[in-house]
Amino acid sequence: MKNAPNIILVGPMGAGKTTIGRLLSQTLEREFFDSDRVIEEKAGADIPWIFDKEGEDGFRRRETQVLQTMLDDKEQLVVLATGGGIVMREENRDLLKSELMVVYLYASVEQQLHRTSKSNHRPLLKKGNPKEILTNLFKIRDPLYREVASLIVETDARHPRAVANKVLDAIKIQIENSESPV
């Protein structure tokens, strides 16, 4: 599927954006970027450090810069996993809405909680009760993910490979439709 567009994954923490993005990039033989990793590489510091020193605002500024730079580059088609808060800024949502394949990986709060409990590199979840935090963020962000998404894929009871296959099937259909004569 060399002609597949940029594939951009959005969704809450623990939806599997980083995991699924990597799988998609292997199948499509295309470079994989995770906006969180790009931010860390550019800053020379990890996300907890950035939140600590610059606050969430500083992190969001860096996130917007990375998104703009990645989507500006029309030479290279990519698989891009974003961070769960990418939809908070309107300018980011506008950028995402201009892309052909933005996939909302849906996960229930229960699954988000279970999957994020395996690591402790998410500073927002350290500010209080993770279940309450994830519930509140989900109320605000779920409509925003839906606003930018061209496809929604349920991940709760699906193995990562099955989630990736759902995305690949949808891309195939989109390419077939865009290439069929009118």
Ligand SMILES: Nc1ncnc2c1ncn2[C@@H]1O[C@H](COP(=O)(O)OP(=O)(O)O)[C@@H](O)[C@H]1O
């Ligand atoms: N569909 C899935 N089913 C079960 N576990 C998953 C699934 N997708 C991701 N995971 C696991 O959940 C954790 C968080 O995944 P990650 O890709 O970092 O999510 P995100 O980038 O959306 O925050 C990882 O341990 C990963 O292995």
Ligand SMILES: O=C(O)C1=C[C@@H](OP(=O)(O)O)[C@@H](O)[C@H](O)C1
């Ligand atoms: O939801 C958020 O605001 C965040 C999600 C994280 O990425 P993941 O969604 O990949 O965990 C990371 O960008 C940062 O900790 C903030």
Ligand SMILES: [Mg+2]
């Ligand atoms: Mg991630």
